[in-house]
Amino acid sequence: MFVDLAKIYVEAGSGGNGAVSFHREKYVAAGGPDGGDGGNGGNVVFKADKQLATLMDFRYKKKYKAEPGENGKSANRKGRNGENIVIKVPCGTILRDVASGKIIADLTDDGDEFIAAKGGSGGFGNARFATPTRQIPRFAKPGLKGQALELQLELKLLADVGLLGFPNVGKSTILSMVSDATPKIANYHFTTLQPNLGVVKMGEGESFVIADIPGLIEGAHEGVGLGHAFLRHVERTRILIHVVDVSGIEGRNPVEDFDAINAELTNYKISLADRLQVVAANKTDIASPEQVEEFRAEMESRGYTVFEISAATNKGLKELINSVYTMLKDIPVPEIHEIEVLTDEAAEELPFEVRKENEKYVVEGGYIEYLIDSTNFDDDESLKFFQDALKRKGIVAALEEAGIEEGDTVKMYDLEFEFVF
Numbered sequence: 001m002f003v004d005l006a007k008i009y010v011e012a013g014s015g016g017n018g019a020v021s022f023h024r025e026k027y028v029a030a031g032g033p034d035g036g037d038g039g040n041g042g043n044v045v046f047k048a049d050k051q052l053a054t055l056m057d058f059r060y061k062k063k064y065k066a067e068p069g070e071n072g073k074s075a076n077r078k079g080r081n082g083e084n085i086v087i088k089v090p091c092g093t094i095l096r097d098v099a100s101g102k103i104i105a106d107l108t109d110d111g112d113e114f115i116a117a118k119g120g121s122g123g124f125g126n127a128r129f130a131t132p133t134r135q136i137p138r139f140a141k142p143g144l145k146g147q148a149l150e151l152q153l154e155l156k157l158l159a160d161v162g163l164l165g166f167p168n169v170g171k172s173t174i175l176s177m178v179s180d181a182t183p184k185i186a187n188y189h190f191t192t193l194q195p196n197l198g199v200v201k202m203g204e205g206e207s208f209v210i211a212d213i214p215g216l217i218e219g220a221h222e223g224v225g226l227g228h229a230f231l232r233h234v235e236r237t238r239i240l241i242h243v244v245d246v247s248g249i250e251g252r253n254p255v256e257d258f259d260a261i262n263a264e265l266t267n268y269k270i271s272l273a274d275r276l277q278v279v280a281a282n283k284t285d286i287a288s289p290e291q292v293e294e295f296r297a298e299m300e301s302r303g304y305t306v307f308e309i310s311a312a313t314n315k316g317l318k319e320l321i322n323s324v325y326t327m328l329k330d331i332p333v334p335e336i337h338e339i340e341v342l343t344d345e346a347a348e349e350l351p352f353e354v355r356k357e358n359e360k361y362v363v364e365g366g367y368i369e370y371l372i373d374s375t376n377f378d379d380d381e382s383l384k385f386f387q388d389a390l391k392r393k394g395i396v397a398a399l400e401e402a403g404i405e406e407g408d409t410v411k412m413y414d415l416e417f418e419f420v421f
Contacts, residue, residue, distance in 0.1 A: 004154065011066070011148040013066040015038050017072065017123045017143050018071075019036050019073055021033070022034060032127075032135065034074055038123045038143045043115045048112040049090065066083070069120070072125040092108060095114065100382065101385070124141045161238070161239050161241060162211050162213045164242050164261060169283075172212055175196055178200050178210065178321050179198025198212075208324075239331065241320070242277045243282050244281055244295070246283060246284060246287045279305065352366070361410050363395060364413065368413070
């Protein structure tokens with residue numbers, strides 16, 4: 001089973017306590033303080049591993065704790081540092097802080113590492129506190145607690161090429177014909193529930209990864225169905241093969257289908273609509289020449305390259321794949337520009353405005369955009385962070401001053417909700 005989301009709790013090790021100890025030696029009546037420092041707690045480290053493909057393991061183990069530092073010892077001996085805990089995740093995993101909804105790391109390449117929680121520092125032993133006027137300190141410092149947080153792990157598939165299109169247009173068949181993937185293939189009208197990955201081998205040491213992106217439906221960008229989960233997988237692909245049923249055998253218009261899918265990409269993220277697309281006019285074996293030519297003319301007039309294929313008979317697939325492979329050589333892997341670079345302190349200085357418009361209270365401005373982008377509205381803790389921020393920034397007070405009453409609608413860009421005191 002493909003698992004691309006998981007929520008876990010991580011806790012770094014606490015630092016060891018400093019020791020209270022005094023030197024003891026035969027014939028020495030009163031030795032000085034010799035309590036050693038405590039060791040530092042271990043860190044929680046995430047590491048990308050290309051051998052892993054899913055987040056399945058995190059469904060069964062939810063808590064990860066690093067080793068604490070050892071307490072200090074006599075004779076100025078420092079306690080041993082706690083061992084780091086290294087958590088391996090698939091390449092392409094994003095770490096999101098559940099409390100704020102912010103992305104804190106994006107582990108793209110094999111071997112990438114990130115310290116998600118730092119271990120606490122070890123406490124000083126009493127030897128550290130000896131002074132000419134305080135020669136026998138009978139105290140030491142305790143170690144500091146390690147950082148702890150709840151994380152959501154999100155895996156974005158690292159496919160070079162994505163097969164995009166409505167359900168039942170032939171994407172799974174294409175994938176099975178050109179790669180080593182073995183997806184389930186059937187004549188169904190609901191969409192594949194999991195992206196299927198395949199490796200297309202072009203020769204000795206030459207290959208690329210292709211993904212059957214689950215079929216989109218209108219409204220996917222708003223989360224209809226499993227829309228957000230599907231659209232995530234498009235983001236790192238370098239080329240999209242837009243598969244269209246040119247035969248219209250099910251009564252659908254291939255041009256309208258093409259436009260509908262691209263509208264979903266644009267509404268989700270404008271950058272996705274700019275991703276290079278080639279068009280695969282599938283099912284040409286059952287389409288009329290007039291249907292194929294009409295579709296080709298429309299797509300070429302928009303600047304798209306069209307390949308006439310039949311996944312069922314293998315017609316045109318070799319030409320399609322060879323062309324795509326040649327294109328890939330000149331296209332870098334796109335970066336994901338979702339990681340927030342604006343600091344909380346700077347965000348607090350951003351403006352906002354409140355106005356009443358068509359019986360709704362509209363709240364807009366730089367701070368609102370920042371706040372919405374920083375919030376995971378599917379998580380209760382992140383939602384509480386959002387509500388607290390509205391009060392702290394003075395937005396709730398501004399709404400009350402504008403005359404809002406309980407039950408009135410508040411609109412923040414695409415977000416709407418009822419106001420509750």
